[in-house]
Amino acid sequence: MHRFAEIRAAAADLARKDGGEVLAKELQPLWFGDTRRSCVVFLGELGLDDAAIAAITGHQLTTIKKILETYMPRTEGMAARAVVARIDSARNAPAERRAGND
Numbered sequence: 001m002h003r004f005a006e007i008r009a010a011a012a013d014l015a016r017k018d019g020g021e022v023l024a025k026e027l028q029p030l031w032f033g034d035t036r037r038s039c040v041v042f043l044g045e046l047g048l049d050d051a052a053i054a055a056i057t058g059h060q061l062t063t064i065k066k067i068l069e070t071y072m073p074r075t076e077g078m079a080a081r082a083v084v085a086r087i088d089s090a091r092n093a094p095a096e097r098r099a100g101n102d
Contacts, residue, residue, distance in 0.1 A: 004031070040067045047081065 008027055015024040036057055043053045050064045059067070 004035075037067050037071060040064060041071045041073075044068050044072050045078070 008030055012024040012027040015021070015027065036059070040053055040057055040059065043056060048056075050061055050068070053059070054061050054064050057064075
């Protein structure tokens with residue numbers, strides 16, 4: 001976090017050297033918090049639960065939930081994975097729970 005500005009400036013310089021002036025301009029206003037939020041969304045898309053994401057990023061659980069609610073895209077693939085996960089969970093549940101006797 002402390003070196004983020006240095007790294008951002010170096011990345012912008014490298015982009016300029018490679019002819020990427022547009023990329024260099026896009027990098028300049030970026031701040032550390034932007035990348036942390038992006039990381040939260042990326043980890044959420046990978047299927048990590050909120051507690052695991054919080055352990056990695058250092059955010060509070062309530063903050064993780066707010067970030068995911070705001071920035072997490074809702075896709076058909078994610079919906080399909082959620083349905084499959086629920087079906088798998090039901091298959092692996094004890095017989096009493098599957099029968100609705102919990």
